[in-house]
Amino acid sequence: MKQVKVLTKILAANDMIAAENRALLDSHGICCINLMSSPGAGKTTLLEKTAQMVSGSISLGAVEGDCATSLDGERLSAAGIPTVQVNTGGGCHLDAGMIKSALRDLDLEKTDLLFIENVGNLICPSSFDLGEHHRAVMLSVAEGDDKPLKYPGMFISCDVMVLSKTDLVDKCDFDLSAGKQNALRVNPRLKILELSSLEGAGMREWTEFLEKLVEEKRVEKR
Amino acid sequence: MHELTVAQRILEIAEEKARDSGLSRITGIRVRVGSLTTVVPEALDFCFGFAREDTLAGNANLVIEEVRAEARCNSCGIVFPVEQSFFLVCSSCGSSDTALLKGTELDLLSIEGEI
Ligand SMILES: [Zn+2]
Numbered sequence: 473m474k475q476v477k478v479l480t481k482i483l484a485a486n487d488m489i490a491a492e493n494r495a496l497l498d499s500h501g502i503c504c505i506n507l508m509s510s511p512g513a514g515k516t517t518l519l520e521k522t523a524q525m526v527s528g529s530i531s532l533g534a535v536e537g538d539c540a541t542s543l544d545g546e547r548l549s550a551a552g553i554p555t556v557q558v559n560t561g562g563g564c565h566l567d568a569g570m571i572k573s574a575l576r577d578l579d580l581e582k583t584d585l586l587f588i589e590n591v592g593n594l595i596c597p598s599s600f601d602l603g604e605h606h607r608a609v610m611l612s613v614a615e616g617d618d619k620p621l622k623y624p625g626m627f628i629s630c631d632v633m634v635l636s637k638t639d640l641v642d643k644c645d646f647d648l649s650a651g652k653q654n655a656l657r658v659n660p661r662l663k664i665l666e667l668s669s670l671e672g673a674g675m676r677e678w679t680e681f682l683e684k685l686v687e688e689k690r691v692e693k694r
Numbered sequence: 695m696h697e698l699t700v701a702q703r704i705l706e707i708a709e710e711k712a713r714d715s716g717l718s719r720i721t722g723i724r725v726r727v728g729s730l731t732t733v734v735p736e737a738l739d740f741c742f743g744f745a746r747e748d749t750l751a752g753n754a755n756l757v758i759e760e761v762r763a764e765a766r767c768n769s770c771g772i773v774f775p776v777e778q779s780f781f782l783v784c785s786s787c788g789s790s791d792t793a794l795l796k797g798t799e800l801d802l803l804s805i806e807g808e809i
Contacts, residue, residue, distance in 0.1 A: 475806045476715045482703050482725065482800045565696055595732050596696035599800075624781055625732035658781040660790030 486600055489568035493575060493603025500580040501693030502533075503685045504588065506602055508626065509610035510619075511592030514636045516544045517669045518610070518678075519587055520551040525679045526585075527552065530686055533583040535574045537566040537591045544589065553587075554578060565596040568603055584686045594623040598630075606685065608632040613641045617651035620658045627658045632665065634678070639668040700733055700800070701741040708805050709750050717807035720751035724804045728761045730776070730797035735760055750807075763797025 481487065497504050507515050523532055534555040536545035545557035556574040558566060571588065578586070588604060590597040598607075607630040611619055614637055620627040627633065633655050641648060648666070655662050665681060667674030704725060712720050727733050735758045742756045763776035767784035773795065774785040782792045 473721070473806060474715065474717060474809055475804055476711060476717070477804045478707070478711050478802050479804075480707055480711075480802045482700060482707065482802055485703065485706075563699070565699075567699070599696055599700075599732050625730055628730060628781055656790075657783060660782055660792075 483600070486568045489572050490601035490603040493568055493571050494605070496575060496580070497586065497603065497605070498693070500583070501689050502580060502583050502586050503606070503689040504586040504602075504604045505606045505608055505632075505685075506588045506590060506597075506604035507608050507610060508590045508594070508597045508630070509592060509612070510594050510615060513592070513610045513612040513615065514669055515589050515592075515610055516547050518634070518636065518667075519548055519553065519589065521669045521672075521675060522679060522682070523548075523551040523553050525675060526682065530682065531582055531584045533578050533586045535566075535571060535578075535586070535588045537570070537589060539563065539591060548589075554583070560591060564591055564593050565600050566590055566602060567600050571602045584689075585682060594619070594626045598626040605689075606631055608634055610634040610636050611651065611655070612637040613644045613646040613648070613651070615646070617647050617654060620651070620655040624658045627655055627662065630659070631661065631663060632681075633662045635664060635666040637668060637670075638666050638673060639671045697733055697737040698741040698745060700738060701745040704742065704756075704802055705745055705749050705751055707802050708754075711802075711805055712750050712807055715807075716809055717750070717805070718809060720749075720754045720805050720807040722755045722757065722806035723751060723802070724757045724759065724806075726759045726761055726799045726801045726803055728797040728799035729763045730794075731800050733800060754807075759803070761796055761799050764795045765792045766795055767792050 532553045534553045537558045542557045545555050548555040556577045609630040766773050768791040769789035770787040772786045
C-alpha cells in the first residue's frame, strides 16, 4: 500500500482554460458577462431588448448554453446578436472548454460585449469559471424573494443581480425590498438592478451599466 | 448533476497521479469540499460510485473532508462562521467589509493504492 499526497484543485483543468479564455477576451478588449438564473427568469428576453437599445453603440455577441434545442439561440440571432449555440446534452452547466470552442466561432474583432447565457439552473453553473469578467444572476419576481437564501452559493459567486419582471410584482407574492435584502445578506457586494424587459422600466439603468463596463474594457486595452 | 463532472475530474486526476507514482490500482481517494462550492457531498459520493467503474479506482473508497465556510471581519477583526442566511455580514458588528477565509475549497488531497 502506498499513499501519495497530491493536493490539486479538482477544477484546475477548467480554471486553466478559463484563464486562457479571459486572456483572449482581454486581448480583444471584450467585456464578458456570465448570465445565470433559473429556467424562465427572462435571460433571453433581456438580451433581445438590450440588443435593440444598444444597437449602434455596443456590438454584442452571445454564447447560448442549453441542455437541448437551439430555440433561444435562434431568438438571439433574430435579434441581431451574433450567437454561438452550445448544447450540453443534458449537462447542467457550461464549462470553460465549451466556451473556448465557442469563441472560435465568434468574430472577436467585432465584439465589444459578450454575454454567456448559461444553462437555466441556480446551482451548478456557479461552480465553473468560464473566463468571464462579471457574473450576473437574474432573479425574477415570479420566483420568490427567498431564492438568495436558498441558493447562496450562486448569489455569493456573482457581482451583479438583475431583478427582473418587475412589472409582475403586484401579481406575485414577491416583496421587492425583502428580495434585495436577502440577496445583500448573502452577498453585501452585489450590485442590484431592477428592470422589466417587457415594459422598459429600469432598462436605461441597465444599458448605462453595460456601457460603463464596455468603456472600462476599452480603456484597459489602450 | 455537476457532481458527476466533479467525480469524473477527481478520477482523471487520480489516475494521472497514480500512473506518475507507479500505482497499478487506486484503493482510496481523499478530497476536501468547502460548504460554498455547491458540491453536495452525498451527491458526489453517489456519482463517484458509478464514475469509478472501468478506471484504476474501480473499487476505491472516497473520503470527503467537509470544510465549513468562515470569514474575517475587516472592521472588528473577528473570524465568524458563514451561516446559511447571514453570509458575508459580520455576525458581531454587522459590517459587510469582510473577507472569505474558507469554504470554496474543492481539492484532491491524496490517493492511496497498490504498486
Ligand atoms: Zn465585525
